[in-house]
Structures are given as structure tokens and as C-alpha cells.
Amino acid sequence: MFLKTFLTAGTVVASIGTMAAADVSVMLPANPGGGWDGTGRQAFAAMNEAGIYTEGVNFTNTGGAGGTIGLAEFQNSQSDKPDALAVFGAITVGSIMLNSSPIDLSTYTPIARLTAEHLVIAVDAKSEIQTLQELVDAMKADPGAVPVGGGSAGGVDHIALALLAQSAGVPVADVNYIPQASGAETVTGIVNGTLKAGISGISEFQQFQDQGRIRILGLTAAERRPGLDVPTFKEAGYDVEIANWRGILGAPGMPAENAAEWIARFDQLNESEQWKKVLETQGWDAFYLSGPPFGEFIAAENTRIGTVLKDAGLVQ
Amino acid sequence: MESLEYLMHGFGVALQPMNLLWAFIGSALGTAIGVLPGIGPALTIALLLPVTVSIGPTSAFIMFAGVFYGAMYGGSTTSILINTPGEAGSMMTALEGNRMARRGRGAAALATAAIGSFVAGTLATFALTFVAPFVAELAFVFKPADYFALIVLAFCSVAVVMGNSRTRGLISLFLGLGMGVIGIDNMTGQPRLTFGQAELLNGVELTVVLVSLFAIGEILFVVSRYDPGKEAPLVVSGKWMTKQDFSRSWRPWLRGTAIGFPMGTLPGGGSEIPTMLSYTLERKLSKHPEEFGHGAIEGVAGPEAANNAAAAGVLVPLLTLGLPTSATAAVLLAAFQNYGLQPGPNLFTSNADLVWGLIASLYIGNIMLLVLNLPLIGMWVKLLSVPKPQLYAGILIFALIGIWGVSGSEFDLMVMVLVGVAGYVMRVYDFPIAPVLIGLILGPMAEYQLRTALTAAQGNPATLIETPISITFLTVAALVFIVPMLVKRLRQRG
Amino acid sequence: MTPATGPRPYWLAAIVIGIGLIWIWGASSLPPASRYAGIGPRAFPTIIGGALVLLGIILALQISRGMSFEAQEAENADAHAPVNYAALLMVLAAATLPILTLRTLGLPLTAMAIFALVARAFGSRALVRDVITGAVLGSLAWLLFDRLGLQLGQFLPIAGF
Numbered sequence: 001m002f003l004k005t006f007l008t009a010g011t012v013v014a015s016i017g018t019m020a021a022a023d024v025s026v027m028l029p030a031n032p033g034g035g036w037d038g039t040g041r042q043a044f045a046a047m048n049e050a051g052i053y054t055e056g057v058n059f060t061n062t063g064g065a066g067g068t069i070g071l072a073e074f075q076n077s078q079s080d081k082p083d084a085l086a087v088f089g090a091i092t093v094g095s096i097m098l099n100s101s102p103i104d105l106s107t108y109t110p111i112a113r114l115t116a117e118h119l120v121i122a123v124d125a126k127s128e129i130q131t132l133q134e135l136v137d138a139m140k141a142d143p144g145a146v147p148v149g150g151g152s153a154g155g156v157d158h159i160a161l162a163l164l165a166q167s168a169g170v171p172v173a174d175v176n177y178i179p180q181a182s183g184a185e186t187v188t189g190i191v192n193g194t195l196k197a198g199i200s201g202i203s204e205f206q207q208f209q210d211q212g213r214i215r216i217l218g219l220t221a222a223e224r225r226p227g228l229d230v231p232t233f234k235e236a237g238y239d240v241e242i243a244n245w246r247g248i249l250g251a252p253g254m255p256a257e258n259a260a261e262w263i264a265r266f267d268q269l270n271e272s273e274q275w276k277k278v279l280e281t282q283g284w285d286a287f288y289l290s291g292p293p294f295g296e297f298i299a300a301e302n303t304r305i306g307t308v309l310k311d312a313g314l315v316q
Numbered sequence: 317m318e319s320l321e322y323l324m325h326g327f328g329v330a331l332q333p334m335n336l337l338w339a340f341i342g343s344a345l346g347t348a349i350g351v352l353p354g355i356g357p358a359l360t361i362a363l364l365l366p367v368t369v370s371i372g373p374t375s376a377f378i379m380f381a382g383v384f385y386g387a388m389y390g391g392s393t394t395s396i397l398i399n400t401p402g403e404a405g406s407m408m409t410a411l412e413g414n415r416m417a418r419r420g421r422g423a424a425a426l427a428t429a430a431i432g433s434f435v436a437g438t439l440a441t442f443a444l445t446f447v448a449p450f451v452a453e454l455a456f457v458f459k460p461a462d463y464f465a466l467i468v469l470a471f472c473s474v475a476v477v478m479g480n481s482r483t484r485g486l487i488s489l490f491l492g493l494g495m496g497v498i499g500i501d502n503m504t505g506q507p508r509l510t511f512g513q514a515e516l517l518n519g520v521e522l523t524v525v526l527v528s529l530f531a532i533g534e535i536l537f538v539v540s541r542y543d544p545g546k547e548a549p550l551v552v553s554g555k556w557m558t559k560q561d562f563s564r565s566w567r568p569w570l571r572g573t574a575i576g577f578p579m580g581t582l583p584g585g586g587s588e589i590p591t592m593l594s595y596t597l598e599r600k601l602s603k604h605p606e607e608f609g610h611g612a613i614e615g616v617a618g619p620e621a622a623n624n625a626a627a628a629g630v631l632v633p634l635l636t637l638g639l640p641t642s643a644t645a646a647v648l649l650a651a652f653q654n655y656g657l658q659p660g661p662n663l664f665t666s667n668a669d670l671v672w673g674l675i676a677s678l679y680i681g682n683i684m685l686l687v688l689n690l691p692l693i694g695m696w697v698k699l700l701s702v703p704k705p706q707l708y709a710g711i712l713i714f715a716l717i718g719i720w721g722v723s724g725s726e727f728d729l730m731v732m733v734l735v736g737v738a739g740y741v742m743r744v745y746d747f748p749i750a751p752v753l754i755g756l757i758l759g760p761m762a763e764y765q766l767r768t769a770l771t772a773a774q775g776n777p778a779t780l781i782e783t784p785i786s787i788t789f790l791t792v793a794a795l796v797f798i799v800p801m802l803v804k805r806l807r808q809r810g
Numbered sequence: 811m812t813p814a815t816g817p818r819p820y821w822l823a824a825i826v827i828g829i830g831l832i833w834i835w836g837a838s839s840l841p842p843a844s845r846y847a848g849i850g851p852r853a854f855p856t857i858i859g860g861a862l863v864l865l866g867i868i869l870a871l872q873i874s875r876g877m878s879f880e881a882q883e884a885e886n887a888d889a890h891a892p893v894n895y896a897a898l899l900m901v902l903a904a905a906t907l908p909i910l911t912l913r914t915l916g917l918p919l920t921a922m923a924i925f926a927l928v929a930r931a932f933g934s935r936a937l938v939r940d941v942i943t944g945a946v947l948g949s950l951a952w953l954l955f956d957r958l959g960l961q962l963g964q965f966l967p968i969a970g971f
Contacts (some may be wrong), residue, residue, distance in 0.1 A: 032362035064518030153505030281656035501851040705932035721960035775848035
């Protein structure tokens, strides 16, 4: 037993030493350990295991500003390269507008949308607000008195709340949204009364509902979710559907045959047992869409998020 | 004493030879990477994440426990020996620790740091074992106004590192505050003072400023006034802590732990505020205040203990609630999720082996690091007898690797040169360095908490003094710092 | 406070005031207030800029009154020694060099050059030994830390690996 571990330890240390230079470069525009970092690394690990693509991959982590810093660097160094890919997500779309970034996502080659996490809105477990309807009514009556916390300004959480307000007839600019430095602060803010409500990914909130600290009122998905007895926004009468999705882009100017090849590889990955296992352990929801339809999806998100940010007064 | 039973079981897991081996590998790796400036426990664990997928969760977390504490040991070593703090938490250590090393008391400084870290780590792990669920509730008590008051209190620490001129001290502070507002404004998402540079959207990297001001500025300053012929023979004594050192250290260790541990459990706490508060407290309480700034051992013992206790405190809300309150905790949470595990109350019952094995290995890791590091002190101190030309050349290379290895960005290297030159000018014209960093660290925190508190209260400033906690902190700040200043003024007048 | 001899460093005050003005100017294009907080993204940069301008003026007054600046004491450095600008520039060059060479020449070669430059600036005559030490140090550091996952770039990009 001891010997076996010793050998494993040996392989681990040795495996550190065998990373070879590779011809595929993947930009992970986030710091090591974060969601995008995991998405990129796990996807290629699963691809390797499933035998879809077994050559070396060279990852670069450049975090910050919703991925715009990493993508700007990616665009500068990798444009027109045949095998350069980047991870990005819903947050990138809004960040590009907020930071007046020169990045234009429509020039990139859409490869595949991989995963999504839907959002939930929650209040303190002791709050008198019992339903989404009641929360929206409170916002209508006095939006300033209902501070709602969530992720970064202009991020998916913020957009979701703005869309909810819009569909309920509350002026988006009046919504009292307070970006929190971390999901932990959103949860503690709800519980200690600083925030009347909070909005975040399901995984960040569900366990705190299980612990009896907060009450989840609504879900931004199209359908209810097994294991979470919460109505969707649509059921409650607000036509809002939004997810924090993550996907893969090819470099601007990627040759068509390489793009087709990578789309085929990700199509295969999506079907593979190895990827399904990753989704299960990580708790990610599959949200697969590849090729040109994914490009159309990005364009649609771009329009929708752009309108909301203008209404919120964050972008001119 | 149910916990005790579980803990014994945990020791059964952690003491298996293979897990001991993992703890050892973790401690060694953590120390090695922690020595690089700019690379703390969060990044070290994040880097090791992909490597650990092939080993089981219990072994992986036992290794992370070693990395976690090991990186902290590495950080204090460079602060003390070469005046290059690697991360914000060890900045205060550098202030007194490096002075001690220069006076030939490097071994004592390293020893009080190591033993203090051990004491704090062990006590904090003890608290984690037995009172974690109660301490964790603190996280839900603190409101933005309370954090703001706490930060105001921490700002008072500037007063004790002001240097010879109040004007120049304040200029240093405001330069740091000024750097702190660069980047995306988190309340509105708008870029501030980025001058169109995409690299600045993320703000000025704290560790780059830290390393550049301390290490690069120092190298430039020393070389410009260096006379090889007149090199002062540095007393490199491997002499350890004396009895007097011990009697001056043990109270700071305990006080540092008491400050650091609860603050580590807070989502907005971190390790910076407790180290600053601990340093200030020790300076105020010391029987030898005149030694501060020239190598007072209390100024090493307290902050080092606070730093380690805060790091352990982070584990409390993570393990008991599943609430990640720091960058390191967020990475550990990702590590749990890699194994399909969700930290929180259920984990204690569903994966008792893992949780209690991890807690037990925190004790073991601490002992292991102490045993590893104490004998190494003699070797570390010898580092100082490397001839100066080669020593400073090596320091520059390590500073460079730290900065380049984290970001891989030429822009950060340019910031390094620019801030390094600023550090040189500041040394020549006697502007203190520490206030810059205090401003850069606390400024953004203060702004964020203040604006959050005001937004939630719809602009009513009374919200800042509505809770007992905020009133307490603000009163302490006023009593300890403003009142003595007024008294002094009045006396001078009289 | 002894009166200063030699030139008075008004430029220090000018830099401080300059930075303050840039901060005030940079903040002026930001929205003044958020909807509910009362203070917006403009407040902090403006206050900080204003404080720097004020402090800069005070500093200028102090300088005009003849305030002296005692350089800080550091290990192995005599604060009153004449400034060796050649050595200073050499180290500055060593610190600037990696901006140009880290990506193109790789860490070991860069470390070699830096090590030799800094050691020379400090008066070392053992050029060959310094060059070797630098190369070895850079290579060992690359082997250890790159393999642990830091992004240190290629080992020797001109040779293609």
C-alpha cells in the first residue's frame, strides 16, 4: 500500500515533468482555479481520455475584467492561427461593452457552447417576502428600498435582475443593484439584512437554502429543476430566461477546415461518457450548441445585453 | 466531546504512512513556491489542482493542508532575510524582521516567525476543531458598515509607520490610495484611470507593487551608494532565540492569534488587516517602543502569528458552511468540487474521513513545518553571507520570476521598473514605503464597503454608526489614536 | 531640521501635484453620483487627487523653507556616500532588460545577463563566474517553477524549445 502510493507520488511528480510544448494554444481568460479555467482544462482532459484529441495542449491563464484582458491578448497574438482557442462566457459579452474594449466577438470563430448555470434569486429565510411576485411588488413600490446583491456590475446576475425589472415594468435605472465582491458576501449580505435579496448561480445558493438560511424564490431556466422545488421566472409571470453560459471560441481568422475539425471534435466530446462524467462531478449543466448557430446565439445575447446595459445607464 | 472522538479518527487517517508522505510533499512544495515573491497559497494550490486529479480526495487535501501552511512559512523567510515580502500578509513582518536580520538577529527573527506560525496555526486549528460552528456565525453578523469601521481602525496603523515627516508619510499613503482606484470600479463596472490600457482594467497588481517597492527599490538604492571596500561585516549568527526573546514573543503570538483567527473567518477580512492591527497593537503595548523600526522582535512575532491564524480562520466558514471567504478558500472549494464534494455541514457526516483527516493533517502539517524549518534556519541565515553582488543579483532574478510567473505580462514588468524607480526616489528623499502599501491594500476595501453600506441605506450616512460593532471599532480608533495626538498637542501648547 | 545644501528638489513636489491633477482630471469624466449611494465612482479619485495636490503644495513650501532630506539607512549603503550613477544605471538596465528579452530569449539567458549586470554594478570582477551562476540559477528556477505550473515561457525560444 505504501509502495503503491509512493509510486503514485512519483508519477505525479514525474507528470509535472512531462508537459511538452504543444501546437494547440488555449487561452483561459481567468485565474487558475476559477470556472473558466476548469471548463477549458476539464474539456481537453476529457477529450484526451476519450481519444478525440490526444496531442498536447498549451494553456495560458490571463485573468481579469470579465475575460476581456485575456481575449485582447489572444486576439493580438493568435489571430489567423489554425489551432488557437479561447474559453469565454456570458460575462464577457457585457464586459466588452462596459470597458469599451476593442474586442468584437463577431470576428471570432464560434466553436461550441458547452455548459451553463442558471441563476436563482433568494431572500433571507426569515423575510416576509414569500414569492417572486411579492419581491417584484416590493421593488415596484419603492425600488430603492430593495437593495439586491449579486456578481459584478453588468454581469449575468445584474442583467437577469434588470430583465426581471423590465418585464415587471420597473425602470431598470431605478433598480438598486449592489455588486458584491464574492458569492460569499452576497449570501452573508442577505442573511444579515444588508441586502433584501440576492441573485447568483444555483450552486452558490442551493446549499444555503438547505441549511435554512435563505429562501430561493425563482429560477431563470425554461423549466423547473429536479431537486429544487422552485418556480421559474416564466411560471411566476415574468418572461425572463437567462443563463451563465460558457463556451469555446476560435481565433479570428481561423481557417474554415480547422474550424470544422474543432466543431466536430467538440460534437464528439459532447456525446462522450467522459464529458458526461465531468458534468456530473462538477455539477455543470450541459448547454451544448456548436458552429454557426452558436454564432447567432452570441449575436442575440450581444443585442439583448447591450439594450439592458443602456437602459441601466451603464453604457452610453 | 464528540469532536475529540472524530479527531482521533482523523489522526488515524492522517497518520497512515502514505498520507504522511503527502503531507510532507505538500509542505515541501508549499515552502518552495512560497519563497517566490508574489506567489501565495491560493496560486500554489490552484497550480497543483490539475496534478492532483489522479490521487484520491483525502490524500489531495492532506497535501493541500501542507501547501497551505508551507507557503506562509516561505513568505516570511524572504521578508526577513532579503526584505522582500511575497504577499501582503507578510509585509509587516518585513518591517521589523529585516531590521533584525541586519543586526545579526536573523536566526531569532526566523525562529520567532516559525514558532509563532506554529503556535498560531495549532491554536487556530484547535479552535477549528472545537468551536468552528460558533465562530462561523460571525460571518453573518458583520455588515458593510462594520467592515468599514474595521478598515478605518486598520488605517490608524499608518500612524506608527509614518517615518520622520508627516507630510511625506501622508504623500506615501495617498499615492497608495491613488493606485488603488485604478481599474474597473466594481460598483458601476466602469474603468477608472486606466488611460486606455487594457492591462490596467484589473488594477495595479498588489504583489508587483510590493515586490518592486521593497526589492527593486532597495537594490537600486544600495547599488547607487555601495562601497565594496567598506562592506560592513554582517554578523551572521546562527544564534537562536534567547530566553528574553521568548519572554518578549509569547504574548504577541497569542494576541496575534486572537486577532487573526476571527478576522480570517470573515468574508471581507483577509490576512492584511489583522497583521496591521497586530503590528500596531504590539507597538503600542511594547515596553521597548523605541526598538520598533530598528528590529523589535514583537513586531515579527505578532504579525506572523496573526497571518497564520487568519489563514486557518478561512477554513472555518469553508468547512462548516461551504462559504469561501478568501481567494485561497475559493480555490479549495474548486478542489472539493473537482471531487464532486460540497463543503458544508453535510460533509462532516458524509465524508467524515476526509474532513477529520484534513483537520488532523493541519496539526501534523504544522508540526512537520516546524521540524522542517527550524533546522533550515541556520542554512537560510547563511544565505546572507553570500557576497553582496551575487546576493542582490539573485534577489532581482527571484523578484522577476515571481512577477513574470504569475502574469506572464510585459506590462507588469514595466510597472515593476517604474515602481522600483519610485521606490529608489522614496528612499533617497526619505518617504516611508509602508504607507503606500497600506493605502493600496485598504483603500479599495474601504471604498467598496463604504459605497455598499451607503447604497443599501439609500445614501443615509447614519448607517455607518448604527451597529454596536461599528461604534466599537470607531471608538477604539478614536481613543487609541486621536486622543493621544490631541493630548500631545495640548501639552506642547501648555 | 538643518537647512539644505545644494539644489532644492522642487521637482518632487511637482510630481506629487502632477499626479494629483491627473487623478482629478481622470475622475472628471466619470459619473458624479450613483443612483442611491450619494457618492459615485468619481468621489474617491477626486478626494485622493485633491489631497495629493494639497500635500504637494505643503511639500513645496517645506522645500522652500530649506527642509533637508536625509536618505534612509540601508544595509551596506552609506547614505552620505557620493551617488554612483553608472552602477545605478547598470542595475536599472538589468531590471528593464527582461521586458525585451524574457519572451524572445527565455528565462535562462535573461537571468544570465541580469546576474552578470547586477553583480558587475556591485563591483564584482568575476564575469565568467557570474555569467555561469546566472545561467545555472535561471535554468534551475525555470525547471523547478515552470514544471510546477508557472507560466515562465519557453526555455530557449530561439532554439525552439
